[in-house]
Amino acid sequence: MTPAGTSIRLDIAERELRNGLRIIAICNPGVPTFAATLSLRANRLDEGAGEHGLAYLVGACLEESTRHRTSVELAEAVEGLGASLDTHSSGGTVQCPAEEASRSLRLLREAVFEPAFVLREVRRVQQEIVAEIEDDDADPRALARRRFHREVYGRHPYARPSYATAEQILAYRPQDLKRFHQRLFAPREGVLAVAGPLPVDDGLELATRAFRSLRGEPPARREVPPPAHLDAPRDVHLPLRREQVHVYAGHVGVRRTDPDYIPLLVMDHVLGSGPGFTSRIARRLRDELGLCYTVYASITSSAGLEPGTFTAYIGTSKEHRAAAIEGFVAEMRRLRAEPPTEAELRDVHDYLTGSYVLGLERNASLVNYAIHVARFGLGLDYLECYPDLVRAVTRDDVRRVAEAHLAPEQMVVVSAGAG
Amino acid sequence: MTPSAVHEFALDNGFRSLLVRREGLPIVAAALFYTVGSRDERTGESGVSHFLEHMMFKGTTRYAKGEIDLITTRLGGSNNAYTDHDTTAYHFSLASDRWQVALDIEASRMRDCLFDDAEFAAEKSVVLEELAMGQDDPWRCLWETTEALAFRVHPYHRPIIGYRGDLERLTPDDMRAYYRRHYGPNRAYLVVVGDVDIADTERRIASTFAEFTPVPERDAPLPEPARAGELRGAIRAPGSIARIAMAAPVGRMGERDDFVLDIVSVVLGSGRSSRLHRRLVLDEELATSISTSNEPRLDPGLFWIMAELRPGADPERAELILREELDKLREDGVTAEERKRAIMQLRSGFLFEGETALGEAMRIGQFETGAVGGRRRLDDVLRLYDEIGRRELRGAIERWLAPDSWTVVWSLPEGQRALRPRPLPKPRPARAKAGRGHGTVRVAGRRGVSR
Numbered sequence: 001m002t003p004a005g006t007s008i009r010l011d012i013a014e015r016e017l018r019n020g021l022r023i024i025a026i027c028n029p030g031v032p033t034f035a036a037t038l039s040l041r042a043n044r045l046d047e048g049a050g051e052h053g054l055a056y057l058v059g060a061c062l063e064e065s066t067r068h069r070t071s072v073e074l075a076e077a078v079e080g081l082g083a084s085l086d087t088h089s090s091g092g093t094v095q096c097p098a099e100e101a102s103r104s105l106r107l108l109r110e111a112v113f114e115p116a117f118v119l120r121e122v123r124r125v126q127q128e129i130v131a132e133i134e135d136d137d138a139d140p141r142a143l144a145r146r147r148f149h150r151e152v153y154g155r156h157p158y159a160r161p162s163y164a165t166a167e168q169i170l171a172y173r174p175q176d177l178k179r180f181h182q183r184l185f186a187p188r189e190g191v192l193a194v195a196g197p198l199p200v201d202d203g204l205e206l207a208t209r210a211f212r213s214l215r216g217e218p219p220a221r222r223e224v225p226p227p228a229h230l231d232a233p234r235d236v237h238l239p240l241r242r243e244q245v246h247v248y249a250g251h252v253g254v255r256r257t258d259p260d261y262i263p264l265l266v267m268d269h270v271l272g273s274g275p276g277f278t279s280r281i282a283r284r285l286r287d288e289l290g291l292c293y294t295v296y297a298s299i300t301s302s303a304g305l306e307p308g309t310f311t312a313y314i315g316t317s318k319e320h321r322a323a324a325i326e327g328f329v330a331e332m333r334r335l336r337a338e339p340p341t342e343a344e345l346r347d348v349h350d351y352l353t354g355s356y357v358l359g360l361e362r363n364a365s366l367v368n369y370a371i372h373v374a375r376f377g378l379g380l381d382y383l384e385c386y387p388d389l390v391r392a393v394t395r396d397d398v399r400r401v402a403e404a405h406l407a408p409e410q411m412v413v414v415s416a417g418a419g
Numbered sequence: 420m421t422p423s424a425v426h427e428f429a430l431d432n433g434f435r436s437l438l439v440r441r442e443g444l445p446i447v448a449a450a451l452f453y454t455v456g457s458r459d460e461r462t463g464e465s466g467v468s469h470f471l472e473h474m475m476f477k478g479t480t481r482y483a484k485g486e487i488d489l490i491t492t493r494l495g496g497s498n499n500a501y502t503d504h505d506t507t508a509y510h511f512s513l514a515s516d517r518w519q520v521a522l523d524i525e526a527s528r529m530r531d532c533l534f535d536d537a538e539f540a541a542e543k544s545v546v547l548e549e550l551a552m553g554q555d556d557p558w559r560c561l562w563e564t565t566e567a568l569a570f571r572v573h574p575y576h577r578p579i580i581g582y583r584g585d586l587e588r589l590t591p592d593d594m595r596a597y598y599r600r601h602y603g604p605n606r607a608y609l610v611v612v613g614d615v616d617i618a619d620t621e622r623r624i625a626s627t628f629a630e631f632t633p634v635p636e637r638d639a640p641l642p643e644p645a646r647a648g649e650l651r652g653a654i655r656a657p658g659s660i661a662r663i664a665m666a667a668p669v670g671r672m673g674e675r676d677d678f679v680l681d682i683v684s685v686v687l688g689s690g691r692s693s694r695l696h697r698r699l700v701l702d703e704e705l706a707t708s709i710s711t712s713n714e715p716r717l718d719p720g721l722f723w724i725m726a727e728l729r730p731g732a733d734p735e736r737a738e739l740i741l742r743e744e745l746d747k748l749r750e751d752g753v754t755a756e757e758r759k760r761a762i763m764q765l766r767s768g769f770l771f772e773g774e775t776a777l778g779e780a781m782r783i784g785q786f787e788t789g790a791v792g793g794r795r796r797l798d799d800v801l802r803l804y805d806e807i808g809r810r811e812l813r814g815a816i817e818r819w820l821a822p823d824s825w826t827v828v829w830s831l832p833e834g835q836r837a838l839r840p841r842p843l844p845k846p847r848p849a850r851a852k853a854g855r856g857h858g859t860v861r862v863a864g865r866r867g868v869s870r
Contacts, residue, residue: 030443032770063691071701075691080760082767097767124704127729131660131707134730138658140555241657243551275497276476276488287485290544293552315552347493354495357444358512361775417555 008357012370012380013200019214020188024370024380025203026195028363034101034196035363036207038091038112039371041218042184044162045306053164054180057172059089060129064121067114071121078107087111089162091190095364098196105194105210113185113214117174130166140417141246141315143238148248148414151234152309156227186216193370195363226307227252230410238416245318245417249328251407253299253308256376262389263397264405265300269348270340270398271331272297272312278347280335285314285327292316297328299405305375310406318419325413332408339399353387425783425794426617433605434628437783437794438620439612441776447518447613448776450510451525452784454637455601457579458504458717466581467589467597469502469868470546474594475509476870477538480531484538487524494520503867504575505717506788512777515614522627525609529602529631534591543586550580557656561830565664568650569721569826573643579868603634608787612780643668643719652828653837659730662830663738666721669713669819673790677713678803679815680722684713685761686753687744688724692760694744695724703740705732717789722819734829735838745820752813762804769800
């Protein structure tokens, strides 16, 4: 949203510590708040045979006791600073008032790198995850999404839910968690991003002081064969007594590093993820036909280091299920036959090159941006290049990537709920 | 934010604006609040406020259906709207060199919405799908059932989204009449926050909205009568998880006790160090999550406690422990450490709400339209938290969270046996206030329905 869609230059800097941790600092002048996100190399692809769900369990246990404090003492320390701490299988995020940045960073480090994995706490967290699994079992949207991933990803690890199964989760003992954590939670190849009112040099220094004494190197990343495309469509319905049916339709997508990513981002906004109800699918299925409250389609939103999915979703009444799926297929085909009009393309260019600054107000968004550009090798000046990259996408580019990456004839359709 | 940071002015027709110049990114947030929500709906017209909010995107004499979204998209901005019990709000975030288009759009929506028959029918289907989506959400069912029990006379009794029968019967003419009755300059507050020139903005607002004719002022709804004793209910939900909602009537948004109860809410159920989390989740291992919320309302609102149990956990035992913790809080009060920690969290939450121009605009608008003292009360928030001591906390707990003040609703898994009737609660302590029915408020806890 810069005037005339010009680029924005962030006050951003980076350094790499001797232990291999990359630190990125962004200055967000004048704000009274601070955020930091630590993203380690570790993730669920590092789970070996017999370790399914272990990354998720370890991530969920990082807010429990550390070597220095009990779980409650850690919570009191975090909340006493007015901070919040969220952890996951690749690290965590802390947000706090700016004056508590230093202490909050130390708590983030302690939580992520020095967990105690106390037996009673591990047992409790395991039960909480089982409750989450059972909750999802009764939630048609979660159920459909889980099955959709199973069908689309086939033999790829993403076919499994990150929390695995109740049986698998309950089987782990604290020493399993300790071993996994010791093997994978290392600073090398990790990224720590901080954002707040501090000048970038001060931000780098603060982060350096909190994390420089760490040591360790994760094992080489396991190469996973990419998921295969289906050669025939599949349609699965999981009946549950509900008011609505939740439909996921799609197939294997792309990596964030795919050279077609930016044209696909433009395609997404034409097809199914434009703001309001400006995209073709939302306009047709919600605005014109009134089939639903929620509908979208996207291939880029799930693109990561591994291929994501092309996913079209709708929550609708059972009598509209067939019409909704037909609508998805028709709009996907139409995009291949009829590329966006000049007007459609211009609208998407204007939106994407104008609106990204709205995502830069919050420190939490700024650190997400920094982690994103670091993980995918986009360069710290990516925001400056971004408007030109988007504006370079032509109608032909959109048609070409729609033909190359959309497969309406080979979609997996999974629904759960009424019907 | 200091009081002088908000520039306030009113037009002769009653249209009021609150303008805040904010340095930083070249962004402007503009939010128009109407003092109309489900609170203003009469019997048989439930859901019309929210449905009307949808129709405001479906065509005016100046903007065709979908054009408002398209214009926003072309300008690289975002827009949305929501309806809650007390207000309906429309908001834009746009670049500072083009945000003024929001004024033209809102002016057209204030008077010239079309309510085309075909668009009305299509959007009714969308709203009915939204209703169906809510009926599949166990938490939404639980909240709505609890509110329906806790408010018997006041229109907070009704769900914001409305009843299916009322929505199905609603016609474009009914909606047009509702629109004429409630949408006018004297029922609107415009909040603009961002990189704006105050004098120029004031001129533009005056030239855009000065000619509008006022509509009738808002009626006061029937007050909720005092009640004696606890109310209970139970609903069934698929799956294996039991959930509880407990709600106690409290004061109005912006009253001093509103801020006192914010602190109580954090001590009781916000964060992993809170009393209920420690007892129910960590120590007894009965619940997987717990939360409390001091919910903002224009009229007397509710203080909420909500918990989700582990599969197979005993609901009776969980409720007994919740009651024990409330008794302990009433008898022993809040410790100095707890008070200090809660205030840190509330101060921090206040800072985070103001991180974006839109967040600041929404907070100003919500206080102006809902709080005793209006948006000026925002200037007191941090000072009030600091000056509220342990004695005052204890007094508020006694006044508002007495054992028999609660409406308790369980959502139980299908097939699980119903709870045994509870023994009658102990008599209310002599110092407890007899009458009920003044609401409380917290912006972060606001519950609404978005477009």
